[in-house]
Amino acid sequence: MKLHLLSDIDRLLIADAPGWRSCHGSQLNAPAVQQILAERTDRERAVSHFAAVMVPYAGAASPVRSARLLAYDARSGAMAVAVTLADRTDYILSAPNYAERQYGPVTMAGRFGFLSVDTVSRPLKAYLLDGTRLEYEDLVCKIPRGRNTISVQAAEGRMYTLARPLPDNAHKVTDFLLANGTGHDIESIHNNTIRVRDYPATKGDAVTLLHGLSWPR
Numbered sequence: 001m002k003l004h005l006l007s008d009i010d011r012l013l014i015a016d017a018p019g020w021r022s023c024h025g026s027q028l029n030a031p032a033v034q035q036i037l038a039e040r041t042d043r044e045r046a047v048s049h050f051a052a053v054m055v056p057y058a059g060a061a062s063p064v065r066s067a068r069l070l071a072y073d074a075r076s077g078a079m080a081v082a083v084t085l086a087d088r089t090d091y092i093l094s095a096p097n098y099a100e101r102q103y104g105p106v107t108m109a110g111r112f113g114f115l116s117v118d119t120v121s122r123p124l125k126a127y128l129l130d131g132t133r134l135e136y137e138d139l140v141c142k143i144p145r146g147r148n149t150i151s152v153q154a155a156e157g158r159m160y161t162l163a164r165p166l167p168d169n170a171h172k173v174t175d176f177l178l179a180n181g182t183g184h185d186i187e188s189i190h191n192n193t194i195r196v197r198d199y200p201a202t203k204g205d206a207v208t209l210l211h212g213l214s215w216p217r
Helices: none
Strands: 002-005 011-017 033-039 052-055 064-072 079-085 088-094 101-103 106-118 123-136 139-142 147-156 159-162 174-179 182-190 193-196 206-216
Touching: 002 033, 002 064, 052 064, 064 101, 139 206
Parallel strands: none
Antiparallel strands: 002 052, 011 033, 064 079, 079 088, 088 106, 101 106, 106 123, 123 139, 123 206, 147 159, 147 206, 159 193, 174 182, 174 206, 182 193
């Protein structure tokens, strides 16, 4: 695996992580889990905004030719990374405060976006999550709203029962669910029920649905 650490740092440590293996079965004598620690000690830059590209690969060479931090706003934490491969360039965009910004050739109003273009800059794929607009040249992806918060009647097992029915097309635009600080991948949506994967539904007054839009060429 190759790691491209794109942010400015003062110190980088590679170490064996203690306590990440159990004392049972095959874990007893397993190799230590390695971890990478990046630090900033300068008070002017001591914020926890780091951008890194991790590239696992098989073979003699990494498929990633270059990775660069395209944009970074220290106040909000908004970032954009450009990753170049042999046949395309991928742009990964993140903005915790949703504000509309220009990230190199891409404009986004939202929290997360992705755009892939070929070697002559034609768009191949695009994705927008929890936002309203992603734009690149003539390509414009729009969602009326990035999220929707709905009251909950009940939570049992991996099922949420909502206080009101969802629109018929809700399953097409809703990608993830937030509840009590936990993010869930959605397995299915039907009428006023949502079944989630992996984690049990947590009880609370409301859930937030994160809407996404995918565009393939």
